[in-house]
Amino acid sequence: MTQGTLLRQITDHANRADPYPLYAELRKTPVSQQGDSLFVVSTYWEIKSLLHDPRISSDARNLSPQAAGSLPEQEEEESALPPAFLKLDPPDHDRLRRMTMRPFGPPHTPRRVHNMRGELGRIVSDLIDGFGDRDQIDLVDDFSYPFPVTVICRLLGIPREDEARFHSWADTIAASLDPDPDQDPGERRRGSQQARTELGMYLAGLIDERRSAPGDDMLSALVTDHSPDGQMTPMEVLSTAALLLIAGHETTVNLITNGMLTLLRNPDVLKRLRDEPRLAVPLMEELLRFEPPVQLLPQRTTLADIDIAGVTIPKGASVWLVLASGNRDPQRFPDPDRFDPDRKDNQHLGFGSGIHNCFGAPLARLEAQLALTELARRLDNPRLVEDPPPYRQNAVLRGPRHLNISLDSCRS
Amino acid sequence: MDGDGYLEWMRSEGRIVIVGASLAGLRAAETLREEGFTGSLTLIGDEPHEPYDRPPLSKQVLLGTASADRTLLPRRWAIDATWRLGVAATGLDMAAKRVRLADGDEVGYDRLLIATGVHARPWPHETEADLDGVFVLRTRDDAARLQRRLTSARRVLVIGAGFTGSEIASACRERGLPVTVVERAAAPLVGALGGVVGQVAAELQREHGVDLRCGLMVTGLEGDSAGRLRCAHLSDGTTVEADVALVSLGATRNTAWLAGSGLGAGPRGIACDAGCRAFDVRGIVTDDVFVAGDVARSPHALFGYQFLSLEHWGNAVAQAEVAAHNMISSSSERRPHLWVPAFWSSQFGVSIKSVGVPSLGEEILIAQGALAERRFTGVYGYQGRVIAAVTFDQTKWLEFYQRLIEGAAPFPPAFPMVDHRAEGLRPVPADFPDPSLPTHGPSVTLSGYSPTDRRVAFTPGRA
Amino acid sequence: MRLVVDLNRCQGYAQCAFLAPDVFAMHGDEALLYNPHADDAQREHVVRAAAACPVQAILVEDMGDATAPVREGLSGGR
Numbered sequence: 014m015t016q017g018t019l020l021r022q023i024t025d026h027a028n029r030a031d032p033y034p035l036y037a038e039l040r041k042t043p044v045s046q047q048g049d050s051l052f053v054v055s056t057y058w059e060i061k062s063l064l065h066d067p068r069i070s071s072d073a074r075n076l077s078p079q080a081a082g083s084l085p086e087q088e089e090e091e092s093a094l095p096p097a098f099l100k101l102d103p104p105d106h107d108r109l110r111r112m113t114m115r116p117f118g119p120p121h122t123p124r125r126v127h128n129m130r131g132e133l134g135r136i137v138s139d140l141i142d143g144f145g146d147r148d149q150i151d152l153v154d155d156f157s158y159p160f161p162v163t164v165i166c167r168l169l170g171i172p173r174e175d176e177a178r179f180h181s182w183a184d185t186i187a188a189s190l191d192p193d194p195d196q197d198p199g200e201r202r203r204g205s206q207q208a209r210t211e212l213g214m215y216l217a218g219l220i221d222e223r224r225s226a227p228g229d230d231m232l233s234a235l236v237t238d239h240s241p242d243g244q245m246t247p248m249e250v251l252s253t254a255a256l257l258l259i260a261g262h263e264t265t266v267n268l269i270t271n272g273m274l275t276l277l278r279n280p281d282v283l284k285r286l287r288d289e290p291r292l293a294v295p296l297m298e299e300l301l302r303f304e305p306p307v308q309l310l311p312q313r314t315t316l317a318d319i320d321i322a323g324v325t326i327p328k329g330a331s332v333w334l335v336l337a338s339g340n341r342d343p344q345r346f347p348d349p350d351r352f353d354p355d356r357k358d359n360q361h362l363g364f365g366s367g368i369h370n371c372f373g374a375p376l377a378r379l380e381a382q383l384a385l386t387e388l389a390r391r392l393d394n395p396r397l398v399e400d401p402p403p404y405r406q407n408a409v410l411r412g413p414r415h416l417n418i419s420l421d422s423c424r425s
Numbered sequence: 426m427d428g429d430g431y432l433e434w435m436r437s438e439g440r441i442v443i444v445g446a447s448l449a450g451l452r453a454a455e456t457l458r459e460e461g462f463t464g465s466l467t468l469i470g471d472e473p474h475e476p477y478d479r480p481p482l483s484k485q486v487l488l489g490t491a492s493a494d495r496t497l498l499p500r501r502w503a504i505d506a507t508w509r510l511g512v513a514a515t516g517l518d519m520a521a522k523r524v525r526l527a528d529g530d531e532v533g534y535d536r537l538l539i540a541t542g543v544h545a546r547p548w549p550h551e552t553e554a555d556l557d558g559v560f561v562l563r564t565r566d567d568a569a570r571l572q573r574r575l576t577s578a579r580r581v582l583v584i585g586a587g588f589t590g591s592e593i594a595s596a597c598r599e600r601g602l603p604v605t606v607v608e609r610a611a612a613p614l615v616g617a618l619g620g621v622v623g624q625v626a627a628e629l630q631r632e633h634g635v636d637l638r639c640g641l642m643v644t645g646l647e648g649d650s651a652g653r654l655r656c657a658h659l660s661d662g663t664t665v666e667a668d669v670a671l672v673s674l675g676a677t678r679n680t681a682w683l684a685g686s687g688l689g690a691g692p693r694g695i696a697c698d699a700g701c702r703a704f705d706v707r708g709i710v711t712d713d714v715f716v717a718g719d720v721a722r723s724p725h726a727l728f729g730y731q732f733l734s735l736e737h738w739g740n741a742v743a744q745a746e747v748a749a750h751n752m753i754s755s756s757s758e759r760r761p762h763l764w765v766p767a768f769w770s771s772q773f774g775v776s777i778k779s780v781g782v783p784s785l786g787e788e789i790l791i792a793q794g795a796l797a798e799r800r801f802t803g804v805y806g807y808q809g810r811v812i813a814a815v816t817f818d819q820t821k822w823l824e825f826y827q828r829l830i831e832g833a834a835p836f837p838p839a840f841p842m843v844d845h846r847a848e849g850l851r852p853v854p855a856d857f858p859d860p861s862l863p864t865h866g867p868s869v870t871l872s873g874y875s876p877t878d879r880r881v882a883f884t885p886g887r888a
Numbered sequence: 889m890r891l892v893v894d895l896n897r898c899q900g901y902a903q904c905a906f907l908a909p910d911v912f913a914m915h916g917d918e919a920l921l922y923n924p925h926a927d928d929a930q931r932e933h934v935v936r937a938a939a940a941c942p943v944q945a946i947l948v949e950d951m952g953d954a955t956a957p958v959r960e961g962l963s964g965g966r
Contacts, residue, residue, distance in 0.1 A: 065824050067793055067802075067842035103844035104794070111917060119905040120774075120914035126906050127933075291932075294939045317840035360944050367821050370942065375906035378940055478892050478924055485921050490913070495925030499890035499949030739896040769895045774916030776900055818918045820899045 020047040024192055024408045030401035032308070032411070033350065036338035043322040050080035050330045055338040057345035057362070059322050063334060064367035068317045071369060072102045076314045077329030095248050097256035099369065100312060106368065108242050113253050116234030117168075118375065126375045129164070133380060136163050137387045144423050149398065152416040156388070157269040161380055165261025168376075169254060170223060170230025175215070179258065182212040186255075187263040191407040192311050192333075209255070216254050220247070231257070260373060267306035267412025268381045272297075273388055274416055275304055277397045279352055286389040293382040296354040300381070301340075301363025303352050308337040308411045310365065336362040337411075394421040435535055436753050439464040442524055442532055444514045445540030445679075446470025448478070448498065449718030449741040453538050455502035456749035466506040467532055469524065472564060473511035480738060482568035483589050484771060487596035493569035514541070517686040519705070519714065536752045539683075539695060539703065540718040540745065543676035543736060548584075553646040558654030559670045562589060574669055578602055582657050582667035584643050586613030588770045590673030591626065595772040598633045605636040605665045607643050607657070610858055618779070618815055620856025621789050622803055625796050625817065629773045636665075646670060676736065678720050688714065694722040694734045699761035701748035717741065717748040723762060727830065728782055728812075737768045765827055766813075775799060778820050781813030781830040788852035790837045792826075793844040794819055802826065805855055806836030889926050890949040891934060897945035907940055908933035 022028050023035050036055060039045065043056035054060050063069050073081065073096075098109040115121040140156050150156070162180075166173045189205035220236055227233035235250045245253065276283040286292050313332040318325050326332060339362045341349040346356070364371035371377065388395075398417035405414045441457060443450045446468045454466055470476075477496045485491035509526065516525035523531045545561035548554035560571045571593075575581070581597045583590045586608035597604045610616065612623030613630060630637045642660040649655045656666045683690040688711075689704035690696075695716045696704040701723065703714040716723075718741040722734035747762040754760075770777045786805025794801035794817075802822055805813040811834045814826035829838065837852045891911075893904075900918030904911075911926040911934055926934050938946040 062825075062828070065821060067822050067825060067844070068840055070843055104798075104800075107800070107844075119902045119909070120916060123905055123909040123913065127909050291935075294936050298939055316842065358944065360942070364942065366942060370901055375903055375940070378903075378907075378936075480895070481921075481924050485923065488921070490921065491923045491925065497890050497925070499892055499947050501947065739894065742894075767896045769898075771915055771919030771921065774919060776916065776918035776920075778896075818900075818916065820918050823899075 017047055019045075020051075020053060026404070026406055026408075029404035029406075029408065029411060032337070032408070033341055036335060036341055039335065039338055040342060044324040044326065046324070047333075050077055050327070051333065052324070052326045052330050053333045053335060054321075055335045055342075056322070057339040057342035060334045060336065060339040060362060061366055062321065063313070063319075063332065064362075064365060064369070066319070068315060068319055069332065070102050070314050070316050071100055071106070071312055072096070073100060073312065073314070075102075075316060075329065076331060080314065080329055080331040095252050097252040099256055099260075103368065109245070109249060109253060110368075110372065112238070112240050112242050112245055113231075113235065113257070113372070115238055115240050116231045117372075121240075126379060129168075129376070130379065130383075132167070133164065133383050134387075136160060137383050141387060141391050141423060144420075146422065148421070149417060149419045152273055152388075152418055153266065153270055153413060154415065156384070157266045157273075157416070160269065160384060161261055161265035161377075164265075164376070164380060165258060168231055168261070169257060170228050170232045171219060171258065179212060179215060180262075182208040182215075183259045183262040186212070186259055187410055188407060190311075190409050192409065212255055212258075213251050216251050216258075217247075220250055220254070257373070263410050264306045264371075264373075265377045265380050267410060268300070268377055269384045270412050270416050271304035271306065272300050272381055272385045273418070274397070274402065274413060275300060275352055276385065276389065277395060277418070278400070282352070282354055283389055283395075285354075286386065290386045290390070292354055293386045295356070295359070296385070297378055297382050298359045298361060298363075299352060299354045299356050302346065302356075302359055302361035303340070305337050305340060305361070305363040306377075306412060307363075307365070307371075307409060309333050309335040309409055310369075311409060336365065391424045392418070392420050393424055396420070432753070432755055435464065436461060437463050439535040440467070440533060441465070441536050441538065441752065442467045442469065442534035443538045443540060444469045444524060445538075445542055445718065445720070446472070446508070446510060447476050447540070447542055447718070447741075448738065449540035449542070449745040450538070451476035451498055451504075451745075452501070452742050453540065453717055453745035453749040454504040454506055455500065456746045457753060458504050459502045460750060460753060462753050464535075466504060467509060467534075468506050469509045469512065469514050469526065469532065471511070471513035471527075472566075474565060475508070475510070477565055479563070479565075482565060483562055483592040484596060486565075486568045487572055487575065487593060488599060489572065493565045493572060496565060513682065515682050517683055517688065519687055519711070522713065534713075536713050536715065538715045538717060538745075538748055538752065539720060540716070540741075541679035541682070542719045543678050545672070546674045546677050548646065548670075548672045548674075550645070553648075554672070555652075556646055556648040556654045556670075557652050558668050559646060559672065561672050562593060563676065571669075571671065575600060575602065578669040580605065580665075580667040580669070582607065582643075582665055582670040583673055584657075584670060585609075585673035585675070586626075586630075586637070586639075587616065587673060587675060588614065588768075588772075590671065591630065592770060592772045593671050593673065594630060594635050595633070598635060598773070603636070604634075605638065605667060606630060607641050607659060607665070608637070608639045609642050611639050613637070613639075615856070615858055616784065618777075618783050618803075619786065619789060619805075620858075621796070621853060622815055622817075623856075625799060625801075629775060629799060633773045638665075643670075676719075678734075680720060694720050696732060697721050697723045699723055699726075699763070700751045700759045701744060701762055702751070715748045715752050717744040726761075726763060727765065727833075728785065733766065733782070735766050737766060739767050740764055765830060767827075775817050776820055777815065777817055778823055779813060779815040780823055780827045781805065781811075783813040783815055783855070784857055785812045786855040786857070788836070789855040790852040791846070791849040792838060793822060793842055793846075793849070795846050795848060804829070804836065804838060806852060809836055810834060811836045811838065889928055889931055889934065891922070891924060891926060891938075892947050893920060893922055894945040894947070895920065897943045899943055901942045903940040903942060904937035904946060908937040912937060 039055035098106045185208035223233040224236045311333045364374040402413040402416045476498045486493045513527045545563035580603040583594045583606045594604045613626040615623035645658045678694045680690040697716040701715045702710045703716045719736045722732040724730040725733045743764040751759040767780045785807045788806045789803045792804045800818045802819045803815045811829040905914045912922045
């Protein structure tokens, strides 16, 4: 099959449940040209090398005009929010990420995530208690979605009761990250921009409140903090808050859901996790390798011609780094299609690598570990109602839309 | 004895002796067992302690966040060895294959690994060195003594601003102690990283309240009537009052015990081939004596096959693994030690890392970031190719530059990069001191570099 | 519990400092200082930190079956 066809198949929703055979096909050409100025990188070492290559930019303004046309979504001048650090290069990226890190983690606030453990545990317990005596649950709607959303709201200082309002904005914006070549980009862009504008206005109101009456949440810190890098501009606070809110919404839900799905498909591992909760630690790393919540990074471009794996990627090209494919690269991981929580030397790409490595990784790890451990412990005889489950449209932030699980009962 | 038969016997019943019970010695022992060596294994160490990790001594231990007597290295593998600790090796009889020990004992071997490392170069004037309050820092006992003394120190004088000296100054400042640093060169770290980067290190020190005096030497240490350090005299005629002096003038290779053994050992280390086999004084490679770690010097393909000797933590581990593997392998199964030099230091809240051999660099290009922001990546060029790189708080890019070094990429790099600033448009002289002039301490140091700035090694082509 | 971090491999991702803040601490943005002899009470956190290290630079003694001996000498790269 031709390469362009392969890419189309990967973005095709019909293949969402199992894109891995397509990735294996991709890896036959580690760096493959998939269009005039689109190059897809699918093997571990090549992805890792480009993630640490300073000739690779995350700033869409460096795309050639030709490559820009092929991208799913561009932040344009008229967009309501400026690009957050995810879509910036150093030094702006480094500065904004550093300032955002100050209220979140080390070196300035090293214990924030650590100290959330108890609270996370209570949220998990409450949600599972909420299953009551039902004999079937939808893990996504009943657990995997509300859990991280509750957490990110508390962390940022966003009223949980506003969830219904920003849920649809977050969904629309996340969908706009989906590189679906068959959808009209103009229409999607308009929808996404509207969502961005509304989310921006909502956050702007909140930020004003926090500025006058700061709490111990991250939003308050972002508007009031005086760091060695100075203060964020109001627009920077807005785009950073939007980034955290969306990332907090749209990724951990998939990590937890993919995790439970994988456990239900590997009942021996599920049983082991129930008997020895410590297994959750290596299991999490294997899950991040096996079913990473961010499948690919479609936002990179080249600042120079780059020779890699026998291919020259020209300057200004769009570069997709398929993390989930690199994680299944047999050149790096023996028996890569086997889910093996005891796997050694598991240096996966589940959270990326290099300067753009996942900002929320420590929180996501903790959330998912707690969630899976408790689900394993408390759900009595859980079974998949349908396999594969229905998937969300998104090929980048890939995960089931629903995960119906039947169970005998819920332990206390 | 035919090779194969001997090797089989060696692997199952042979006697391997490792002189030096620190990082390299331990990792070699573990590798031997991991690779199936079942004969007898003896580790000889002059310190009374099991192998411990040294990098924390000048950082966490001085800060009080770790204890000097609790830095033992974790084991990767059970080694089932006979330990001869607290007793130094004093001689080697290569013909009889025996190591002599300080207690008069002798230990026979079939294969020997020498990993005796280095010791801190003491203050050259013995009576001054004996003053109460004058310290060196190399061992955990040194660190424990220094750490205790810091609790009552009024002013600390650091003599020599290499990596160890700078790290100690950093720890002292973090503890709130007044610190004076005296450095013979124009800036800290110049021997290892050159003057351009040294200038940044100097600003970093001054910004953190260090009383930094460069281009000066300490000409004498003076005690009070009770034999306690009172002050130091500097070459500009001034005096620094200090009750603690830390002598940080580099290190000396522990090879004195090999004098007269016929092994190719001297103050610059023990010469060995890329497979870690030691040379004898005639330049003939030995079959049964191997070398690893700080005490070794071996030719490196990336650097014109010049002999490199590296006081690097990672080199000790990697070279020990290669040496151990080769000790119990046939010649066709042996591996070369081709580790790309890499080191780190953390001081004044900055992570400094380097790959390659910066001191070979003629020019430096600030490829990313800015010197003034203390976040940058500097690339060193030598004869038109990339020879080394250094990062200040930009570690995540370093592996890219390592690949440039490994690929002998042209210098200066001609491609655009993220965070490339105006100051990175053209290279400038890297500004290393003339290698024929002394930088630290009394002995002439030539080239090579190390995290502790103990520069003893091979003679570079330009010297 | 003995531990050592291969700081050649460490790239300052700080995951360990998030997960076991009593043992691992960042000094500035990228410099890691750690306690090479952590209390046994910290074991659970240290094991989490070692597993989460993106460059697998943390070697902990007696990790049990969860972790094999790490080849700390082989710094990142092929």
